[in-house]
Every structure is written in structure tokens, then in C-alpha cells.
Amino acid sequence: MAALDIWDINELMKTLLQFSPGDSVRVIDFNGGINLRSKLIQYGIHPGDCLRLLRKAPLGGPFLVECNEREIALGRGVADKIIVESDPCESH
């Protein structure tokens, strides 16, 4: 894994929104209420999971991510509430 400055607060609070198609990230936490949490878990996205960002719809459209062999579309508002760290996730 690339060297990460663990004390860089911007690095710590990155959300899925800041990444581009082709990137792999690991979910740290959800920055939202119980409604959002249970919704994401229902779609198989848990903290600790690896997400692969597949594509973005144009004009501020949603993100398409792959997580646990399921493909989920996430609106930008949702993507901005998923706190992630960049992680190549090679094991998967």
C-alpha cells in the first residue's frame, strides 16, 4: 500500500465523491443517519468493504460502484456521505 500520511485530516475525511472511475477505495464509515446506514447495508455496503468505482453519469449524475460482486448506483449526495480511503484492494 502506498505510504499514507495518517495525520492528514483531508486524507482521513475523503468521501467517495472525490474519486474517479477505475479507483478502488475502502469504506471507513458513513456520514449519515440510521436511515442511510441501514439502506447502504441493505445493498451490501458495509464499513471495511472495498468499492470499485466503475463509472460516473455525466452532469452531476450518480456513481456506479462494484461492491461484493453487486453493482450499485449511488447518487452524488449519497457518495458524499461515504467516507473512504484509497486502497488498491488487491486481495479481491
Next chain:
Amino acid sequence: MRIALIGQPNCGKSTLFNQVAGYKAETGNFSGTTVKFTESKVRVAGEVVEIVDLPGAYTLEAHSPAEREAAGYLRSNEVDVIVNVVDASRLALGLELTLELLPLNKPVILALNMMDEADRLGLHIDGPGLQKELGTPVLPLVASKGRGVKGVFLKALEAWRDGFNRKPPAGMIQARAGDACAGLNYLEDASSERHGLARTLAQKYVQQGERRVSLRDRLDDVLLHPLWGYAILLFVLFLFFQAVYGIGQLIEPPLLAFFDAVTRGVVSPFGSGTLFSEIIVGVLQGIAAGIAIVLPYLLPFLFGLGILEDIGYLPRVAFLMDALMHRIGLHGKAIVPFILGYGCNVPAVMSTRTLEEPRDRYLAAALATLVPCAARLAVVFGLVAFYLGPLVAFALYLFNLLVIALTGRILSSLMPEDTPGLILEMPTYRIPTLKNVTGKAWFRVREFVVEAWPILIAGSAVLAALNFFNAAVAFNWLVRPLTWSLGLPAEVGVPLIFGILRKELSLVMLGQALGTVNFDTALSIPQMVTYATFVMFYLPCLATLSVLRRELGTRAMLAIAALTVVVAQIAAWIAWVVTVALL
């Protein structure tokens, strides 16, 4: 002995069941519930075995009654062996259910299905390793091609004969089971714990080789393309509407001619002009209105929608349209009611059910009823396109979109968004089956027939009776403030009221009301545009109103009805001002 098949949705469990469903397939009702499990008797190595196909479930932590029933059944003494079918290409997901099944103290056979698909994805699964770790038999399976089926059931039989003496699971599960409670102090402890364990297991026993680009990826590259995706979407919608209108125009005229003939035939013995004959005409008109909505438009629409749904295209549409829908305060999933609205508002309102948040359902239903349906298209064409040219009609449609967008913005600012936004699974593409599509279409049509049609017939009879007592004049005076403010003649009141029954009547009865079918002699150009614009927006038809009430409740229905009148009034007024200014 009885074997229960269980697995997550789309794991190929039913394919396996159909492979073996032998000489006596039957659907059984279990323990006094209405939940139906399919059961079949099969001969395995000389032994007659009963196989029960349980409905697909992601977890045993059941939420719906059907799931609860399945979970309870699995725990009961009626099941001797559990065959857990797992999609080998999604092992991490499938194992979550397996980890729930293992503690049930019954022999569990883990059948890794779709091994061919996993191989295509470049996944190498260490079956023996997994078997050792779980302490339960793990077998490969390609149910669609019938490979490995026999092995699974022989193993199940063997497990039953040996009795239940599962080897204790090795290292990881034992260790993890212990610290499950002490583990993550998280929202859904048990679920998260299983999830983590399943993932770790999958990581340990599945090796990712080279992934071959699948058909799905290639299709998505085109269908979700920032440019081609939208071009194809437009083309698909064009084909869809072309097909539905084509079918509708083929069916509707002979249907209406038939009902005209029937009405004349039924009424003539009683002589026209009596209260009785008028009411009969009203009832027949209500029946005809129902059939004229259902057969030509609703049925082809629902059928076409079912096909798009089963192929897996609708989620792609939602993905493409999400950005645009956000501008009017909704998200991508709400595009479906809008598309449907152009055919008929009834299925449009029904489809708002797929939205999770009540606020979204309300907003989408309110806006979808402003979409001009096929019947309102007839009014716009018969009046505006016929007398003023198709360009003006087209301009009216654009104006309609603008009004909907504006209304959406205003409404959504009044109802602040508290929804998480779009979270939607993109399923794999599938070939739709006739049985599925017709089943769904029938289910939705039945709702219309039961809920909306009787109201339509009753309303039609009441209006006919009022008409008989010369209440038509009263109608004209009732809506006179409205027609006066729009600069329309008082006579258009009756066609407007009858339009609530069926929108075409606003055009059909206009001739009667004005005393001429050459509308340009009775109405000025601005009046025609104003009238058409008002018809485009005001009160949804009775069928739509009753579906609104069913989906959202009486209060919401009344609120939406009031909203449409206000919007229609303002829009018609703007249309009048613009037309006068342009002339």
C-alpha cells in the same frame, strides 16, 4: 426424507429444482398460511425424497411474512437436510446466508452453482479448502446444464443416512463465533459479523484470475455511455411509444364503434330521452371508457414496461436520468412515472410505489398527473394541431415540460429533501420470460379493473342523470368563474366536466356544446390554445384520481387535484397572453 432448497435470489435455486422436479410436482400450502412452497418427489438412489423449493432470501433475519415462514419452516422438524445453493461468482454474498444456516443443527450441503460463470469471471474456488473450514460438504454445480445435480442429492442422502454429525468447523469460524459479541460494536452486530466473516472466507478460498470482459460490461459501456446512452434511451422510448400508440390506434376505433353500436341497440327499445335510457347510456359509456383505457393503452404499456423491467433496462434509465431529476427535487428512480404518464396516468401513479420515501412518491405522483396522457394528446391534436399546425402542438408539449419542471422546483422547495438520494442495484441483463411479463401486467391491470373501473361507471351514470335534468346549464354556471377568467365561452363548461371521466370527451363533447364541429367558427385562436392548455393540466381523469387515492390517500388526492386546477389556470392564462402577443 425431506430436503429443503434455500438460497439467495437469482442463485439458480429454482433452476436446480426444475432439473430434478420429478414425477410428482405439486405446490403445497404449509401450516395454515397462504405462503406457498413448491414441493416435488424425486427418486434418489432408490429412495423417494421430497424436495421443497423455498423462496429466495438474502438472510434468515426475515422481514416479510413470506421470509419468516420460510425461516420457521427451515427450523422445523419437517426438514431433514438443507441444500444451500450459492452463486459461485458471488461467493462472499452467498456465504452470509450459509453462515446463518450452519447453526441450525441440520446437515447442510453447500452447492456452488454457476461454476461456469465464475470460471468466465476468472475466479478459482478452492472447494475442498472451504469444505474443511466450514465442516460441511461443498459441491460444484452448473444447474442450468444439469452438471453436478446428481452429486448434490447423493451427498444429501448420504448426510441424512449418516445422521447429523458435522465435523466441528476449523479455526476461523470457531474463533470468530466466540468473539462475535465482543466484536464490532456496530449497528447490526450479527449481520456485520457474518458479513465480515463471509468476506474473509471468500478472500481466502477464491482467487481472482484474469477477468474476461463480460457481455454485461460491454452492454453497459454502450447503454450507460455519456452520449450513446442518452441516444439509445431516446430511441428506446421512441420505439416504446410508437409501439404502444400503434397498438392503441389499431384497437381503439373499432372498440368505440362497437360500443356506439351496442349503446344504440340497447337504448332503442326504451326510446331515447327518458331518464332510464340516459342512465343506461351513461353506464355503457363508463364501461366503454374503462375498456378504452385498459385495452388500447394500459395493457400494451404495462406489457412493454414489464419487458423493459425484466431485461434490466429501467435501472439504467434511472442511472442516466438521475442528474436531470435532481433538478426537480426527485432522483433517478422517479423517471418511470414520467415516461408512463405519456401513455396513461394510471400506471404512472401506480409506478410511484417503487420509490421508498413518501415525499418522493407524493411529488412524483403530483408531477406525473401533469404529464399529458394519450387521451389528452387526442385533444391537443384535434384542436391545436388540426387548426393551428403541428408546430404549435409541439410548442405546447415543450411548454408542458417547462410547467412540470417549474412546479417540481416549487413543490420540492416546499417539501425539503430528507431522502438519502439514489441507491439502486444495477442487476445483470436477463432475457424476459413471457410468464413473468404477462403475470406482472395482469396483476396491475386487475388493480385498475377492481379499483378504478367501478368508480368510472358510477360517475358516468351520475353525470348522465344530471345531464337529463338539464343540469348541464348548471355545470356551465358552476365553472363559469373559471371559464370567464380564461376568456372562454360558458358552453365549454360541460365538456370540461365530462373530461374528468375520460379526457377525450373534452374534445368529443366540445362539438355538441358549441353546436358545431368546425371549432374555428366558434372559438378564436387564443381561445383554442387556452382551452387545449387548460385540458392538458386540469384535474386528472376519474380513473387516475381513484388510483391516487389508493396509493396516497384521500387527502393527497384532493391536494393533487387542487394543485392541477391551479397549475392549469395559471398555465392557460400564460398561454393566452403569449398567443395574443404573438398574433
